[in-house]
Amino acid sequence: MSEAAVKKLPRIVINEKFCKGCSICIDFCPTDVLELKGNCVAVKNLEACTRCQLCDLRCPDFAIQVFD
Amino acid sequence: MSEKKKKLLQGNEACVEGAIYAGCKFYAGYPITPSTEIAEGMSVRLPKVGGKFIQMEDEIAGMAATIGGSLAGFKSLTATSGPGFSLKQEALGYACLAEIPCVIVNVMRGGPSTGYPTGPSQSDIMQAKWGTHGDHPAISVTPAYVQEILTETVRAFNLSEKYRTPVVVLYDEIVGHMREPITIPAPGELEVIDRAKPDCKPEEYFPYDDRYLIAPLAPFGSGYRFHVTGLNHKQDGFPTNDSKVIRENNERIMRKIEDNKEDIWKNEEIFLDDAEIAVFAIGSTARSARFAVEKMRAEGIKAGLLRPLTIWPFPDKAVRELSKRVKAIIVPEMNLGQMVLEVERCSKGAEVLGIHRVDGEPINPGQIIEAIKKFK
Amino acid sequence: MSAPAVTEKKEKISVPFDYNKYLRPNKLPHIWCPGCGHGIVLKAMLRAIHNAGLDQDKVCVVSGIGCSSRTPGYVDFNTLHTLHGRALSFATGIKFAKPDMKVIVVTGDGDALAIGGNHFIHTCRRNIDLTVLVFTNATYGMTGGQYSPTTPIGSQATTSRYGSIEPPFDACEMAKAAGATFVARGTAYHTLELEKTILEAINHKGTSVVDIIDACPTYFGRMNKYKSATHMMEVIEKDGTVNVKQADKLPPEKVQGKALRGVLHKVERPEYCEQYESLIMEKAKGK
Numbered sequence: 007m008s009e010a011a012v013k014k015l016p017r018i019v020i021n022e023k024f025c026k027g028c029s030i031c032i033d034f035c036p037t038d039v040l041e042l043k044g045n046c047v048a049v050k051n052l053e054a055c056t057r058c059q060l061c062d063l064r065c066p067d068f069a070i071q072v073f074d
Numbered sequence: 075m076s077e078k079k080k081k082l083l084q085g086n087e088a089c090v091e092g093a094i095y096a097g098c099k100f101y102a103g104y105p106i107t108p109s110t111e112i113a114e115g116m117s118v119r120l121p122k123v124g125g126k127f128i129q130m131e132d133e134i135a136g137m138a139a140t141i142g143g144s145l146a147g148f149k150s151l152t153a154t155s156g157p158g159f160s161l162k163q164e165a166l167g168y169a170c171l172a173e174i175p176c177v178i179v180n181v182m183r184g185g186p187s188t189g190y191p192t193g194p195s196q197s198d199i200m201q202a203k204w205g206t207h208g209d210h211p212a213i214s215v216t217p218a219y220v221q222e223i224l225t226e227t228v229r230a231f232n233l234s235e236k237y238r239t240p241v242v243v244l245y246d247e248i249v250g251h252m253r254e255p256i257t258i259p260a261p262g263e264l265e266v267i268d269r270a271k272p273d274c275k276p277e278e279y280f281p282y283d284d285r286y287l288i289a290p291l292a293p294f295g296s297g298y299r300f301h302v303t304g305l306n307h308k309q310d311g312f313p314t315n316d317s318k319v320i321r322e323n324n325e326r327i328m329r330k331i332e333d334n335k336e337d338i339w340k341n342e343e344i345f346l347d348d349a350e351i352a353v354f355a356i357g358s359t360a361r362s363a364r365f366a367v368e369k370m371r372a373e374g375i376k377a378g379l380l381r382p383l384t385i386w387p388f389p390d391k392a393v394r395e396l397s398k399r400v401k402a403i404i405v406p407e408m409n410l411g412q413m414v415l416e417v418e419r420c421s422k423g424a425e426v427l428g429i430h431r432v433d434g435e436p437i438n439p440g441q442i443i444e445a446i447k448k449f450k
Numbered sequence: 451m452s453a454p455a456v457t458e459k460k461e462k463i464s465v466p467f468d469y470n471k472y473l474r475p476n477k478l479p480h481i482w483c484p485g486c487g488h489g490i491v492l493k494a495m496l497r498a499i500h501n502a503g504l505d506q507d508k509v510c511v512v513s514g515i516g517c518s519s520r521t522p523g524y525v526d527f528n529t530l531h532t533l534h535g536r537a538l539s540f541a542t543g544i545k546f547a548k549p550d551m552k553v554i555v556v557t558g559d560g561d562a563l564a565i566g567g568n569h570f571i572h573t574c575r576r577n578i579d580l581t582v583l584v585f586t587n588a589t590y591g592m593t594g595g596q597y598s599p600t601t602p603i604g605s606q607a608t609t610s611r612y613g614s615i616e617p618p619f620d621a622c623e624m625a626k627a628a629g630a631t632f633v634a635r636g637t638a639y640h641t642l643e644l645e646k647t648i649l650e651a652i653n654h655k656g657t658s659v660v661d662i663i664d665a666c667p668t669y670f671g672r673m674n675k676y677k678s679a680t681h682m683m684e685v686i687e688k689d690g691t692v693n694v695k696q697a698d699k700l701p702p703e704k705v706q707g708k709a710l711r712g713v714l715h716k717v718e719r720p721e722y723c724e725q726y727e728s729l730i731m732e733k734a735k736g737k
Contacts (some may be wrong), residue, residue: 024478028485028667033680062466063641064683066489068478071466100547121734126546126726131572135539138532142512142543145530146551150543168533294528294544295551297507301474301523303531312477312523313531 016055017073022046025069031061040070079258085250086153088220089179089243090115091258092227093151096266098177099125100143100150103136104158107191108247109181112153133161137178141169144176145302147293149231149268153179156189159198159205166240167206168304170327173282173291175234175269177227179243181250182357182408184434193434194247196357197409202242203386209324211331213338214242214386216356220254225264226383232267233338237330238288244385246408248358248436272298282323284309287330331387340383341392345371349378351449352400352424354393354417356385359406359437366442377446385413390420397421402449404429406437425449472496472506477524481517485671485679487638487664487687488518488585494641495554495583496525498648502552510553512541514561516592517666518585521556535566538573541580549579549723552652559586563599563619574628577656578722583648584621584659587666595669606673625659626715632658633715638665639687640711650713656721663687663709 018039027045037054040047040061047061047070055072062071083091089112093101101116117127126143130136136152143150154162159180169176182198184190198205202214213233217226227243234241270290272279281300283289289309292298305313306320314320331338345367346352355363360381370377380396380403382389393416397403403421405414406429414428429445431437473496482488499509509527513519515534522529528551532540537555545553562570562584573580589607590596597607597614600621604613625633632654636644644662651658665671665682676682694712697705 026479026484028679030485030490030679030683033678034683059466063493064490064639065493066482066486066638067480068469068473068489068493073466100543102543102546118734121726121731122737124731127730128542128546128726130539130542131568134536135542135569135572138536138539139543139546142530142540142545143547144543145540146544146547148547150547164533165536293548294510294530295508295548299507299526299528301529301531303523304533305531 015052016057018049018052018055019071019073020047020049021069024067026067028066030064030066031070034060034064036060079260080255081258082253082255083220084111084253085220085223085245086111086181087115088223088256089153089227090119092224093177093231094119094123095224095259095264096228096231097149097268098151098231099123099148100140101125101127101152102130102139102143102150103152103154104130104133106133106155106158108183108250109153109155109179112179116151133158134165137162137165140176141165141174144174145294147296149235150176151179152176153181155181155191156183156185156195156198157187159201163206167208167210169240170206170210171304172302173238173327174240175238175291176240177230177234177243178240179227182244182246184432190434192247194358194408194436195432195434196246196359196407197412197432198244199385199407199409199412202244209328211239211327212242212386213237213239213331213384214244215383216244216385217383218245218249218357218360218381220249220252221256222383223249224256224258228264228266229340232265235267235269236288237334238269238291239327239330246357280309281311282307282309284322287326287333335387338384338387339389339392341389342379342381342383344379344381345376346378346380346396348376349400350376351378351402351404351446352396353377353379353404353406353442353446354413355379355406356382356413359408362437362439363406363442366439366446369439369443370446375446375450388416388420390416393417393420394422397424400424402427404442404445406442406445408432408437467497467500469493469496472499472526473524474526480524481520483668485665485667486517487587487683488521490638490641491583491585491644491662491664492521492524494645495648497645498652499554501645501649502652504552504652508551510541510544510551511556512537512544512553513556514558514566516558516561516590518556518558519561535561535564536569537561538566538569538580538582542573542578545578545580546723546726549727552581553579554581554583554652556583556585559584559588559600559621560590560598563621563624571624571628574625574630574657574659576722577629577631577719579655580657581648581651582657582659584661586621586661586663587670588618589666589670591666591669595673605670607669608673621659621661622714629657630659630715631656631717631719632713634659634713635661635663635691635709635711637663637687637691637711639683643693643711647713654716656719663691
């Protein structure tokens with residue numbers, strides 16, 4: 007089994023109704039996982055996510071959470 | 075009860091007795107002449123009955139903390155005078171809209187501004203009704219005797235608890251500082267009303283439940299977690315922009331007083347049955363008026379006295395009916411014309427004459443007799 | 451895009467915090483503007499309350515008027531949204547009447563330090579057990595961006611179009627001077643540190659004040675040429691502050707002009723409600 011197949015990806019849950027598109031989570035993501043699509047955050051590179059939770063911690067709008 | 079039942083007390087001291095009798099457990103206020111004896115008395119009495127007294131940093135804080143104490147579930151009192159009453163107005167309006175019961179005593183002194191702190195006045199009558207911004211309900215009781223300050227303070231608490239609204243006890247410096255022998259009523263002798271508390275499940279509780287005219291009020295910390303705001307709100311207590319809800323709620327808080335005026339009104343009538351000339355007066359002025367009316371009767375002049383113990387809501391029905399059967403209604407008051415406007419509004423037929431005085435001296439019986447004689 | 455350095459020590463959290471337990475259903479999204487720091491502070495506050503192990507029925511959140519003062523409406527406690535500047539007075543009434551409640555006051559810098567300045571200093575003087583969270587964004591946001599008592603000199607606001615000429619208050623220095631027994635500062639940027647600071651404030655017996663620097667990108671940001679909420683957080687909160695523990699080790703020029711974060715003052719002094727019950731009520735009983 008290859009290492010890539012074993013690696014479990016996190017699940018990033020975005021509440022599009024709550025997100026106001028302020029970009030704080032995008033700008034402070036240490037591994038550049040997120041991007042702005044329209045007026046809402048979206049995941050562009052899930053593989054890079056380290057589950058550090060900084061996006062959740064600094065999201066003012068209860069709009070993003072990272073599950074293991 | 076260890077205390078003697080008969081006591082020689084000052085009006086402000088009687089107010090303290092009334093508050094304690096009514097079950098008041100919380101006082102927050104700021105010293106101001108001529109009401110300070112109430113704060114002094116409460117600071118001594120409250121801790122003896124398991125209550126709390128706090129002297130706040132200003133009048134506004136006194137009113138706000140009083141509301142806080144009430145929200146925590148305790149009957150709460152604050153006392154003030156003229157300038158302090160002005161400062162309390164914003165928070166008083168908050169208590170009206172948020173429907174938090176509390177009692178505010180205003181011992182009226184000369185104004186405007188700092189005015190005449192040690193001089194008597196009755197110039198806050200309109201302020202007790204219209205002092206805070208926006209349409210709001212108002213209840214004010216107006217005792218004239220030291221004994222009555224006690225009983226009316228109890229009644230003020232009862233009305234406040236029953237109607238979930240602030241009640242103002244309004245009396246002038248003369249009765250506030252006068253000493254008279256009074257009887258402290260025995261426990262159970264006077265009716266004491268406590269606010270309705272909810273018995274529903276917490277998740278079903280609405281602090282402004284629209285099934286009621288006056289919804290039960292849960293104390294903070296009792297398991298009913300709810301929101302209170304000074305913004306226009308829905309029955310669940312949260313702010314709303316819904317014009318229908320705003321209108322209905324604003325009308326309801328007025329209606330709870332309007333629909334219960336018969337219960338809130340209280341008048342004393344002296345020689346009114348066959349009176350041709352009536353006097354309408356409150357507080358110490360009513361004491362002069364009583365003397366004047368009795369003197370007139372002794373001289374064969376049919377004078378009578380209508381003395382409201384509730385000035386707000388205004389006793390419009392009593393005045394209207396009286397005005398149909400007397401020639402004149404004389405309104406002596408220690409201001410430049412406040413109650414007289416209301417009497418004029420309600421009067422149907424009778425001539426209305428105001429007697430006004432703002433020099434810090436009481437209106438004496440002679441002034442009233444002179445006015446009565448104009449109409450004999 | 452280069453990600454800014456993460457200055458905080460990362461904590462391993464496998465499951466995200468469940469805020470729903472403390473939020474009222476159907477009240478979100480909140481009214482705050484995109485990028486407003488108040489939501490970040492609110493979340494730190496909820497985590498701190500959770501970590502303090504408080505019973506929701508015994509927590510009371512009181513606020514005044516302004517953007518930050520809308521906080522109580524969103525959280526599932528006993529909540530009171532009061533008058534401009536008067537939150538501390540209402541809160542004093544509740545706490546004094548019912549000392550078994552944990553009373554947390556959420557207030558803005560204008561609410562606490564301008565219109566409510568008198569209540570602020572006297573609350574600190576009494577040392578009544580209130581936790582006071584001052585959301586300091588140097589702006590009156592609710593009314594459209596006027597200068598506040600913490601607006602830096604020279605800043606633009608809708609009432610200081612030529613630059614503010616008024617020196618700002620330091621809420622922490624003021625609280626300390628007035629007698630508060632716990633004084634701290636945090637920022638929305640340093641959100642985990644803030645959570646710990648608020649927790650420590652909640653656990654402190656006495657008046658605890660936490661000055662929380664957060665950003666108003668809509669007014670203060672736009673009027674003072676900040677590019678974004680992120681830019682404000684980097685310049686004002688991250689680069690504009692230094693933790694008090696690190697400050698001792700840094701050369702003076704690295705600390706110069708920066709606001710200190712962390713617990714700045716902590717002393718033990720008798721708490722007001724306890725004093726009243728043990729001294730006043732006990733003495734009164736004997737008389």
